[in-house]
Amino acid sequence: MTDDKLMNRLSLNQITTEQWNLQEAVEGCVRHDISWISVWRHKIEEIGLKQSKRLIQDAGLQVSSVCRGGMFPAATAKERAEKIDDNKRAIEEAAELGTDTLVLVCGPSADKDIDTARAQVAEGIDKLVPYAKDHGVKLAIEPLHPMFAADRSVINTLNQATTIAEKYSANEVGVIVDVYHVWWDPNLYHEIERAKGKILGFHVSDWKVPMADMFKGRAMMGEGVIEINRMRKAVEDTGYYGPIEVEIINQSLWDRNGDDVLKQVKQSFANHV
């Protein structure tokens, strides 16, 4: 793949520039010649879906995904039903913004019973599939690092995500490979191969020690220990050549000038992805 082609796949996951609202992020992408963006729902909410769509369309950007649906487990059937409703709104937003990919962060357990929570995730996805399909949106299960098993997602390995996705067609449910969440997995390359045809997104950042914060401690590509380039090639070997989202959740980036962040993102992407 030529350098140009690779750079054309760079997508700004909006959380990387959390200091910017959607308009600022869209304008930033245009200034820095980034043609993809992944949009977060709390940013859509600030200005409304209609205005969000107009901004993105007018700028000629493509939306790689909407972040995020999921959060399925809950203590009561009523709460779980409310979560399904909220996911339906997320599907509508994805469709309206012209992306076929809704990223699912599947949610923590409501109590100590992690097995039941995992079953509730599978159930939640099953309930959503027809609605998503009707809207031309695929559900992209993102396994989260096991250190988030208690507070963000009980889906913690690519194996789990692919096992759920396998129950559906590739048009309905797939997986996201985020290097930060899966790099440690002893079966990683086997699992990437197994996910062939079901990979709906590839996210990059890095893992640097010591980590200042478990949630907001992700590093710029190249600053940590992850074999990002090896993983990118393994994902390409399965046939995925779609957008590559730069998703760096890091307070120190949010405290900086967004343009400086984007410059560094592009440089790190070119050198280390």
Add this chain to the structure above:
Amino acid sequence: MTDDKLMNRLSLNQITTEQWNLQEAVEGCVRHDISWISVWRHKIEEIGLKQSKRLIQDAGLQVSSVCRGGMFPAATAKERAEKIDDNKRAIEEAAELGTDTLVLVCGPSADKDIDTARAQVAEGIDKLVPYAKDHGVKLAIEPLHPMFAADRSVINTLNQATTIAEKYSANEVGVIVDVYHVWWDPNLYHEIERAKGKILGFHVSDWKVPMADMFKGRAMMGEGVIEINRMRKAVEDTGYYGPIEVEIINQSLWDRNGDDVLKQVKQSFANHV
């Protein structure tokens, strides 16, 4: 199992009372009627092996394990050989203190190449086995949580640990099940069953969110989300009825009076293990 029998299995892993030297920890165990202790090497070093042995023997304590050997990967063959030598000292210390269990924290990679680091761990263990066997000491591989893959151990699942242990007899190499490190694993109960006959220790603490510190953030049993009791029973189903180490690495415990900590440890153990 009667309550009494369970309480008799409680072992104080010395890191739980890091504020105490070995003499204080031994005296604390006696005062609180705890008959097992797991000894850390930096505490042995403070007073020497001979004095450590005398203290423990005079108090009538049993040593459940020595913490820790391991740390196998390194950039050069020379450094790896030095690490093997250090592990031999650890084996001698375990034997001298009358325990047959040396806990291995296997170490991080020297660079980005995690596959090679994992191979170096297997190699290191292979080199140590004869020496350990000669000393009547078993090598107990403790898989560490994947969040420690970059800085403490590239062995991150019970599956990995058991796969290495399977190459040896149960007298030579086994595994440690520490609830904090493995609770999130979707294959946990299958892997515990698979480790039957090879489990050399069971460690307890808890996972509470938010976690103040990735390393020093473990919680008292019952304060977090881990199904400790379920896991204890699964480990017993494999035939392990040995000591259960309370290993809580937490700065706030270290800042407290050690006797208060031991009181709480016993109470939490009785209620939640």
